[in-house]
Amino acid sequence: xxxxxxxxxxxxxxxxxxxLSSGVVELKNQGSGRYLPYxxxxxxxxxxxxxxxxxxxxxxxxxxxxxxxxxxxxITTGPKSRALEQEFTAYTEGQASIAVNSWSSGAILALKWLxxxxxxxxxxxxxxxxxxxxxxxxxxxxxxxxxxxxDFCLDPKKLSALITERTKAIIPVDFGGLPAxxxxxxxxxxxxxxxxxxxxxxxxxFGRIAILTDAAHSLGARWNGLSAAxxxxxxxxxxxxxxxxxxxxxxxxxLNLPPWxxxxxxxxxxxxxxxxxxxxxxxxxxxxxxWRYDIVTDGMKMNMxxxxxxxxxxxxxxxxxxxxxxxEIFERYESGLDHAFFRxxxxxxxxxxxxxxxxxxxxxxxxxxxxxxxxxxxAAQDVAVNVHFxxxxxxxxxxxLGYSSSSVPQAVSMSNSEISLPIYxxxxxxxxxxxxxxxxxxxxxxxxxxxxxxxxxxxxxVPNSIQPSVQSRIxx
Numbered sequence: 001x002x003x004x005x006x007x008x009x010x011x012x013x014x015x016x017x018x019x020l021s022s023g024v025v026e027l028k029n030q031g032s033g034r035y036l037p038y039x040x041x042x043x044x045x046x047x048x049x050x051x052x053x054x055x056x057x058x059x060x061x062x063x064x065x066x067x068x069x070x071x072x073x074x075i076t077t078g079p080k081s082r083a084l085e086q087e088f089t090a091y092t093e094g095q096a097s098i099a100v101n102s103w104s105s106g107a108i109l110a111l112k113w114l115x116x117x118x119x120x121x122x123x124x125x126x127x128x129x130x131x132x133x134x135x136x137x138x139x140x141x142x143x144x145x146x147x148x149x150x151d152f153c154l155d156p157k158k159l160s161a162l163i164t165e166r167t168k169a170i171i172p173v174d175f176g177g178l179p180a181x182x183x184x185x186x187x188x189x190x191x192x193x194x195x196x197x198x199x200x201x202x203x204x205x206f207g208r209i210a211i212l213t214d215a216a217h218s219l220g221a222r223w224n225g226l227s228a229a230x231x232x233x234x235x236x237x238x239x240x241x242x243x244x245x246x247x248x249x250x251x252x253x254x255l256n257l258p259p260w261x262x263x264x265x266x267x268x269x270x271x272x273x274x275x276x277x278x279x280x281x282x283x284x285x286x287x288x289x290x291w292r293y294d295i296v297t298d299g300m301k302m303n304m305x306x307x308x309x310x311x312x313x314x315x316x317x318x319x320x321x322x323x324x325x326x327x328e329i330f331e332r333y334e335s336g337l338d339h340a341f342f343r344x345x346x347x348x349x350x351x352x353x354x355x356x357x358x359x360x361x362x363x364x365x366x367x368x369x370x371x372x373x374x375x376x377x378x379a380a381q382d383v384a385v386n387v388h389f390x391x392x393x394x395x396x397x398x399x400x401l402g403y404s405s406s407s408v409p410q411a412v413s414m415s416n417s418e419i420s421l422p423i424y425x426x427x428x429x430x431x432x433x434x435x436x437x438x439x440x441x442x443x444x445x446x447x448x449x450x451x452x453x454x455x456x457x458x459x460x461x462v463p464n465s466i467q468p469s470v471q472s473r474i475x476x
Contacts, residue, residue: 049434053384053422054242057322062314069310077275078283080306080313085252087316088237092219092229094254096267099304100274103216103238103251107135107171109273109302110212110234110253113266114169115200116141121166124214125154126391126408127415128173132214133392141168145392147408151346152176152360155410156184163188165197169210174218174228176388176420177244177355178346182223182231185211205261212236219244220323222353229254239308244323244357245315247308273299322425326356329423329432333359336436341367341443343417358388362417363443370446371417377442383435386420 069075081099088097100106116122116139124132126145133143144162149155152175159170170189172180193208203210213232215221221228229235234257237243239250253270255263275281277299284290315322327347334344343362347354363371378385391411393403405412421435 049431050382051384051422051427051431051435053386053420054424055426056241056246056248057315057425059314059318061317062311065310065314066307069306072306074283074286075307076283076305077281077303078306080309081304084247084304084309084312084316087313088252088254091227091316091319092235092237092254093227094229094235094256095263096255098253098255098267098270098274099309100251100253100302101304101308102249102302103214103236103240104131104135104138105274105300105302106236106251106253107131107212107214108138109270109300110236111135111139111141111169112273113269114202114210114212116168117199119166120168120199121164123154123159123162123167123170125171125173125175125411126393126403127152127154127175127389127411128214128392129216129389130392130395130397131216132171132173133398136171142166143392145403145408148175148411148414149181150410151178151181151349152414153178153180154185156181156188159185159188160191163192163195163209165195167192167196167209168199168203169212171212171214172232173214173216174221174355176345176358176360177217177221178349179218179221179223179228179231179352179354180213181350181352182211182228183351185231206233206258210234216240216243217357218355220319220355222351224351228352228355230256233257239312244326244355245312245319247304247312250304250308250312272297274302275299276301323355325425325427326423329427330354330356330359332429332432333361333421333423333436336433336440337361338440338443340364341447342439356423359421359423360388361419361421361439362414363419365417367443367447368417370443371419373446374439374442375419377446378438381438381441383438384422385439387415387418388420389415391415 065080069080085097085099088094100109111122118140120141121144122136122141123144123146124136125148127148136143144167146154146158146162154172170185172182172185174180189209189211196208198204198207211232213229213235215228215235216238218228219237223231235254237252237254239245239247239252241248255266257263257266277295277297278293279296280290280293281303285293330347337344341363343364345360347356375385391405391408392398393405393408394412421439
């Protein structure tokens with residue numbers, strides 16, 4: 001790093017935030033655009049080069065917004081949270097945004113709004129993180145697991161066999177940042193509209209199965225030339241620590257409702273229900289004379305505090321340029337990895353454009369057996385890689401509920417061959433080249449390792465007696 005380009009704050013005794021942010025090149029808006037140019041924070045990785053999987057992307061803008069909150073005397077939900085909602089609405093081209101404390105909270109809230117209840121079914125991909133299914137279980141409904149297509153996303157061609165009169169919603173997942181095939185999903189939903197049986201006011205207004213998007217990976221992705229948030233009726237983003245844009249913990253609900261909905265009215269429903277059904281938030285109650293409030297419905301505690309929103313505001317200011325840097329790393333991997341071993345992930349497919357959240361390579365079939373050795377080799381070289389995901393039916397909870405891996409063979413096959421490589425804006429070219437070098441070395445070294453004498457990994461079998469009805473539904 002060129003230390004001559006760094007500016008040191010001219011203070012005698014800097015506070016903690018000043019110390020942490022000293023040496024950061026000040027971000028200045030050099031044009032009339034909404035967003036600022038990307039500048040890396042000077043947390044650098046000295047030799048021997050250790051490459052973490054997904055560290056948070058921290059800029060001077062983040063420190064500035066956080067310091068403003070700490071100095072304001074107000075750290076929970078207030079003006080910063082509202083400002084982040086407005087930024088999300090503008091960036092995603094949505095109708096309105098509601099900040100919550102996690103993706104899971106956003107999904108549970110959306111399912112409650114939809115009127116999901118015991119006996120209802122919600123179709124989800126089997127190839128996703130557990131939170132997608134857990135939100136359905138917490139809403140009282142049954143997750144119906146759909147197998148994946150070759151793009152890692154839910155396969156729309158398999159939906160018609162899973163849709164019944166009990167199906168009230170589909171939750172596609174934008175895997176790795178690539179939007180699901182919303183055009184095909186919408187076509188399947190429309191084809192099933194005549195058989196749709198609504199059981200709530202909101203479902204009656206839809207008149208069809210609702211599409212609630214799991215966009216935990218896909219902020220900035222595009223579909224049909226639009227924000228990918230336009231693919232579903234409600235899109236729920238995650239702003240967890242490892243996501244493209246973080247608030248440490250948090251999520252954002254973005255509305256894209258049909259024109260006959262009153263968006264302002266529905267936004268008020270979400271705002272009320274995310275804070276205990278209380279008619280005033282704590283910020284409003286804190287004002288002189290503002291103590292009186294009422295509880296008018298059975299809401300939940302799901303609000304995002306300003307101290308978290310401040311991190312997101314600092315990041316969204318430079319998000320477009322950070323996204324471009326992710327694409328550069330993505331393309332560097334594509335050109336440098338050995339294609340004889342690794343199958344490259346898809347970043348653009350028909351009208352779908354990724355947000356480059358993951359670089360999820362797959363090993364070619366002849367090298368799948370050495371996947372775990374490659375991961376171990378990389379770890380020994382201080383390169384952290386990951387696996388996204390273990391299919392839901394292979395996790396203990398869902399085995400005990402009666403789900404079977406045999407119903408989702410594509411998801412199982414992809415999981416067994418997948419390796420996620422580190423990708424983030426502050427990654428240097430040297431770091432990316434080191435990952436490439438280590439992964440190519442790992443593939444070449446471990447292909448010589450014989451597995452003939454190794455015992456097969458045992459898998460615990462769990463009786464499927466707890467929920468046989470689920471097993472019969474997902475084995476279609």
